Amino acid sequence: QSVLTQPPSASATPGQRVTIGCSGSSSNVERNVVTWYQQLPGTAPRLLIYSNNERPSGVPDRFSGSKSGTSASLAISGLQSEDEADYYCASWDDSLNGRVFGGGTKLTVL
Amino acid sequence: EVKLVESGGGLVQPGGSLRLSCAASGFTFSIYEMNWVRQAPGKGLEWVAYISDSGTTIYYADSVKGRFTISRDNSKNSLYLQMNSLRAEDTATYYCVREHIEQLVPWGQGTLVTVSS
Numbered sequence: 001q002s003v004l005t006q007p008p009s010a011s012a013t014p015g016q017r018v019t020i021g022c023s024g025s026s027s028n029v030e031r032n033v034v035t036w037y038q039q040l041p042g043t044a045p046r047l048l049i050y051s052n053n054e055r056p057s058g059v060p061d062r063f064s065g066s067k068s069g070t071s072a073s074l075a076i077s078g079l080q081s082e083d084e085a086d087y088y089c090a091s092w093d094d095s096l097n098g099r100v101f102g103g104g105t106k107l108t109v110l
Numbered sequence: 111e112v113k114l115v116e117s118g119g120g121l122v123q124p125g126g127s128l129r130l131s132c133a134a135s136g137f138t139f140s141i142y143e144m145n146w147v148r149q150a151p152g153k154g155l156e157w158v159a160y161i162s163d164s165g166t167t168i169y170y171a172d173s174v175k176g177r178f179t180i181s182r183d184n185s186k187n188s189l190y191l192q193m194n195s196l197r198a199e200d201t202a203t204y205y206c207v208r209e210h211i212e213q214l215v216p217w218g219q220g221t222l223v224t225v226s227s
Binding site: 032035037046090097098102104 | 145154155156157160169170171172205211212213214215216217218219220
């Protein structure tokens, strides 16, 4: 059981907007920044969103992040077939003294 | 180009040991914090261990505490993970990952560790 809770799956059609949630607690998401990682099939994860809502260079502005209290979310607008991947949220946990990940959300583009 | 290349994975029997290495290039290794993150086959990501730039601060996931040891050699631009008393549940792809202000980037290609008799 992951410390951060994500829905196991999400789906939408091309062009639509989809949101993936990440629920944590006062010891992780509420106190520390949230990052998001994208893992395409058969590849290593890559950084998608950092500091709750910042995009590294090279990440399209279709991807956005937000955080409120103990929850965070990743939104993808103008969905494309190449967005089909697993998405993970992560944060530092002050109680565990370690980094925690969500269980991952498998996004399917219908 | 920033690059992280893991090595040392393989098949090991339960109770055995393995040492993973990660060769870093394309950046000043000695000023970055580093992590090991693993992913069991078909499962999600699990953080394993963290080491500060100087090696003086180290954290472990509870699942590996007392069995795994993270270390680094800044003179060789290398990160290590000594894994002892291996269990079947340690079977995973192990990723070497650089950390910068809470960002894990980039990730290596991973090395597969299989614990089985």
